[in-house]
Amino acid sequence: MSVASLQIPKAEREKLWQKAIEVIEQYIEELPSRPVKALEPTPEEVKEILKDVDFNHPIDRLAALDFVLEQSWKYQLHTSHPRYFGLFDPTPTPVGIAAETIASALNAQLGVWSSAAFANEVERLCSRNFAAKFGYPAETSRGTFTYGGTEANLSALLMAITTKFPDFIDGGLRSLSKQPLLYVSSESHHSFLKAARMIGLGRSGVREIPVDQNLRMDIAVLERTIARDKQEGAEPFFIVGTVGTTKSGVIDDLQTISSVAARHDLWFHVDAAWGGAIAIVPEYRYLLDGIEKSDSITFDPHKWLSVPLSAGLILTRHADALQRAFRIPADYLPWSPETDGGDPYTHSLEWSRRFTGLKVFLSLWTIGWEGFADVIRHQIKLGQSLRLSLTAAGWLILNETPLPTVCFTQPNCRGNRPFAEGMVREILQSGRAWISVAHLSRPGGGTEPALRACICSHRTDETDVAALVEQLDVARTVSSQR
Numbered sequence: 001m002s003v004a005s006l007q008i009p010k011a012e013r014e015k016l017w018q019k020a021i022e023v024i025e026q027y028i029e030e031l032p033s034r035p036v037k038a039l040e041p042t043p044e045e046v047k048e049i050l051k052d053v054d055f056n057h058p059i060d061r062l063a064a065l066d067f068v069l070e071q072s073w074k075y076q077l078h079t080s081h082p083r084y085f086g087l088f089d090p091t092p093t094p095v096g097i098a099a100e101t102i103a104s105a106l107n108a109q110l111g112v113w114s115s116a117a118f119a120n121e122v123e124r125l126c127s128r129n130f131a132a133k134f135g136y137p138a139e140t141s142r143g144t145f146t147y148g149g150t151e152a153n154l155s156a157l158l159m160a161i162t163t164k165f166p167d168f169i170d171g172g173l174r175s176l177s178k179q180p181l182l183y184v185s186s187e188s189h190h191s192f193l194k195a196a197r198m199i200g201l202g203r204s205g206v207r208e209i210p211v212d213q214n215l216r217m218d219i220a221v222l223e224r225t226i227a228r229d230k231q232e233g234a235e236p237f238f239i240v241g242t243v244g245t246t247k248s249g250v251i252d253d254l255q256t257i258s259s260v261a262a263r264h265d266l267w268f269h270v271d272a273a274w275g276g277a278i279a280i281v282p283e284y285r286y287l288l289d290g291i292e293k294s295d296s297i298t299f300d301p302h303k304w305l306s307v308p309l310s311a312g313l314i315l316t317r318h319a320d321a322l323q324r325a326f327r328i329p330a331d332y333l334p335w336s337p338e339t340d341g342g343d344p345y346t347h348s349l350e351w352s353r354r355f356t357g358l359k360v361f362l363s364l365w366t367i368g369w370e371g372f373a374d375v376i377r378h379q380i381k382l383g384q385s386l387r388l389s390l391t392a393a394g395w396l397i398l399n400e401t402p403l404p405t406v407c408f409t410q411p412n413c414r415g416n417r418p419f420a421e422g423m424v425r426e427i428l429q430s431g432r433a434w435i436s437v438a439h440l441s442r443p444g445g446g447t448e449p450a451l452r453a454c455i456c457s458h459r460t461d462e463t464d465v466a467a468l469v470e471q472l473d474v475a476r477t478v479s480s481q482r
Helices: 002-006 010-033 043-049 061-074 094-106 113-133 149-164 191-198 219-231 254-264 275-280 282-288 321-326 357-392 417-430 462-480
Strands: 142-146 180-185 206-209 235-242 267-271 296-299 312-316 405-409 436-441 447-454
Touching (some): 094 357, 113 142, 113 312, 142 321, 149 180, 149 191, 149 235, 149 296, 149 312, 149 321, 180 191, 191 206, 206 219, 219 254, 235 254, 275 296, 282 357, 357 405, 417 462
Parallel strands (some): 180 235
Antiparallel strands (some): 405 447
C-alpha cells in the first residue's frame, strides 16, 4: 500500500500536475482582486481548521491541494500582491516558479561536483557573472548559493575570522589572545547579531555604530570606536557596509568604509542583499562605488530579481577564503575532478544542496540583464512617485534614498508611536494594502517610529501607488476623528 501511494500511475500523476497548475494559475490571476491579507486569526482558529487532519487516514490528492489553496487565501499575508508594500518579498516570476518546480523534480544533489556537474557549473556561472557586476576580479573571485542573506552573512563572518585568526579553525575563540570585534551600524540587519552568537562571539563582540542624520553609518564615531577598542586591547577584524538597509533603504558610504577597513586591516563585508541589484543598472552603478574593494558581498536574488524564496549568494574576492572557512574532508563522498573552488560541500555551510541556482539561471537567460534593469528602473520610478504623492498630501518623508523604500509620518505626529501603529492597523484592516511601522535610528541615540512602504512587486503600478495614498488619507481622517 505505501509503495503504491508513492509510485502513482502516469495518468494520476498527470491529473496531479494539472491540478497544481490550476492552483498556481488561479492564485496568480485572482490575487490582485483579493485582499492583501484577509484575516487576522488566532492560533486556536487555525488549529481548529486542522483538527480533522489525520495522517493515519490519507485523503484524495486533488482535494488536499484545494484545501491548501482555500486556507492559504484566508490565512496568509500575500507578499506577491501588487499592493504589498512591505519587506523585500517580491512577486516571483513565472519562469522562476517553473524552474523551482523542475529543480524539485530533478532533485539534484549539488554537495559533490561530480554528482551534479551541470547544475554545479550553472551555479558557478551565475556566481561569476554577479561577481563581475560588483567589480570583483575574475581570476580570484568565488561564490556559492545560500538559503538566504542570513547564511551568507554568517559565511562572511566565518571567512573573516578564519582569515584573520587562523588558530580559530582548530582552537576556537579560546585560542585567541584578544577579543575579536565586529562593527555594524544601528540600521544594519539583525542577522549579524545571530551570526556573532552562532560563532561564539556573543553580543558583546558586536559594536553597533550609530548613524548620521541621513541614517548612514557615522564614520567619525566608527573611527573613534575602533581606536578605543584597540587601545583597550581588543582586536577589531570585521566591518559591514549596507546597500539598502532593511528599514529605510539607505546606502552606506562604501568608499569611506573601505578606506577605514584598509587602514585598520579589517575584513570589509557589504550586505547588498536587496539593494545590490542596482549593480545591473548602468545609471545607478555609481551608488555602489567602493563595493569592488570589499572582501565579501551578500546578495539575494530572491529579492529584487524576483525568483521564488529562497536564493542567496555569498561572494568573495579571495580564492581560498570559502575553503578555509568550511573545508572538512569526507572520504565517504564520491570522487570529483579538480575544479575551481572544489566540491560545494567544502566551501559552504551545507552538505546536502538543492539546485537553488536553476531559477536564477533561467531567469537571467530568458529575461536578461536589461530586462531586469528595466524592472528596477520602473520600481525606482514608482518609489519617487510615492514620495511626491505623499509630500503633496501633507506627509513628511523621513528617509533619503534612491531605492524605492519610503518612511514617512505626519509633521505633527513625529515620534508618536500610537499614531503610527494606529495608521498601520487601519491600512491592514482595509485589506487594500500592506505597510508596516519602522523604528528608525536617531543620530543621537534611540529610535523614532515611521510608516514604511516599499515597492516590492513587479506587478505594482501607478494605480496601486495611488490606492495606497488614498487609503492613507482615509486612515488619517479616521485617526483625526478619534
